[in-house]
Amino acid sequence: MRKYKHIIAIIIVLAVLIVGIKFALPKIAELQNGTKETATQNTDSTATEVSASNVPEEEPLSFEEKMQQELQTLKAEYSKRRKRNIWTLGRGKTIIVYLLQAQRFINKTGGQILRMEEIHDDRSSAFQTAQIDLIKPTGDTLLLELQVSESIFRDDASMLAVAFQVTSLTPELIVALNKLDYPFDLLIPPFGMKDGFYPDLDKVKRKELVLWLTMESTKLNKVHNKLRPLRIHHTEEQIEMVIDDAKKLMPNAVGIVSRYGEQAVEHKQLLQAILKPADKNNLWFLDATMNNLSKVSEACKDLSISCKASSPYNPDNSALADYMRSKMRESTKKGLAVMILPLTLDNVNKLSDLSSRAKNQGTTLVNLSTFMKY
Numbered sequence: 001m002r003k004y005k006h007i008i009a010i011i012i013v014l015a016v017l018i019v020g021i022k023f024a025l026p027k028i029a030e031l032q033n034g035t036k037e038t039a040t041q042n043t044d045s046t047a048t049e050v051s052a053s054n055v056p057e058e059e060p061l062s063f064e065e066k067m068q069q070e071l072q073t074l075k076a077e078y079s080k081r082r083k084r085n086i087w088t089l090g091r092g093k094t095i096i097v098y099l100l101q102a103q104r105f106i107n108k109t110g111g112q113i114l115r116m117e118e119i120h121d122d123r124s125s126a127f128q129t130a131q132i133d134l135i136k137p138t139g140d141t142l143l144l145e146l147q148v149s150e151s152i153f154r155d156d157a158s159m160l161a162v163a164f165q166v167t168s169l170t171p172e173l174i175v176a177l178n179k180l181d182y183p184f185d186l187l188i189p190p191f192g193m194k195d196g197f198y199p200d201l202d203k204v205k206r207k208e209l210v211l212w213l214t215m216e217s218t219k220l221n222k223v224h225n226k227l228r229p230l231r232i233h234h235t236e237e238q239i240e241m242v243i244d245d246a247k248k249l250m251p252n253a254v255g256i257v258s259r260y261g262e263q264a265v266e267h268k269q270l271l272q273a274i275l276k277p278a279d280k281n282n283l284w285f286l287d288a289t290m291n292n293l294s295k296v297s298e299a300c301k302d303l304s305i306s307c308k309a310s311s312p313y314n315p316d317n318s319a320l321a322d323y324m325r326s327k328m329r330e331s332t333k334k335g336l337a338v339m340i341l342p343l344t345l346d347n348v349n350k351l352s353d354l355s356s357r358a359k360n361q362g363t364t365l366v367n368l369s370t371f372m373k374y
Helices: 002-054 063-071 095-108 171-178 197-203 222-227 236-249 268-280 296-300 320-334 345-350 354-360 368-372
Strands: 073-079 084-091 112-119 128-135 141-153 158-165 184-188 207-215 255-260 284-287 307-309 336-342 363-366
Touching: 063 073, 063 084, 063 095, 063 141, 073 141, 095 112, 095 128, 095 141, 158 320, 158 368, 171 197, 171 345, 184 197, 207 236, 207 268, 207 368, 236 268, 255 368, 268 284, 268 296, 284 296, 284 368, 296 307, 320 336, 320 345, 320 354, 320 363, 336 368, 354 363, 363 368
Parallel strands: 084 141, 158 184, 158 336, 158 363, 184 207, 207 255, 255 284, 284 307
Antiparallel strands: 073 084, 112 128, 128 141
8 A cells, every 4th residue: 555655656746847847948948048138139239339439430521621612622732833722613603702602611610811812814724713811720821722613614503594485386386395305484475365375385394484564665556555565654553453464364474574665664663563563473573675774673672572684685686696605604604694585496496405505514404483583
């Protein structure tokens, strides 16, 4: 009997041991895995810390490097003969603009200008040259010569807008306009055009619409009455009604360009009567009369409206190729220019490669609204 009791006791002990082992093994494995993960994390953390500590800190930019970035310098070298640092700058800004930009940077960073002078040297290959003698914030002297390159233009250094004066819109013209690969403006008479003219405007791509409003001129006669010209004898209410009606007919119009109007721009009271409703309708104003006695800029001072003046193409004065060349030069010298010319198939075709020519001289083609912002 005792023998059986011993056997039963042994069996019970073995059973307890087996159950205990089954329960303990997974826990041991978890503990081991946890230990490994912790060790791995610690190793990774240590490796990251070691790696981070090995990364060298970036050297701060020097005064010269910061100034070169500010001016977008193309090339910097030291001339032993002149004992000066020669910095070559992209064409598209005048040397005066670069000097003003340099002056602002030097003053802002705590430097001091000793001398700043434009240099006229016929022997130089540069387009324009100037010298700056300055004291850096560290107290050291820096002698600079800024040279505007003759042939290398800054990217997007200048802007040129193209606007077509529209008196008709044929299917052939629509096709030709849609082949242009740059933005342009259409100067549209809001009154007196044939039926179907205004819906056809929707077929033209890349366009911006501008009101081409007829204004007081010695050239006006009864034939022009259908264009609803803005005359000196009109009241402010009459003028406002014309501009409001024009905007209703062409709600997407962004500005006003004068048509005829050489007398209108000399008459400040008439100009104010035109500019007030234009301002109310968020329209800018471009004077295309080429009248030296124009009072447009004076009349604009009291309003928030943007006003400029520009010269349209006149076939009686020059060939289109000459006009285009002069406007391309104007864009690089002044930074801004606009071509205004009649909408004809011949004119559109002659402007078909304008984007590539503009790109070659660092000029961006923009619409008139962008031109008017600067």
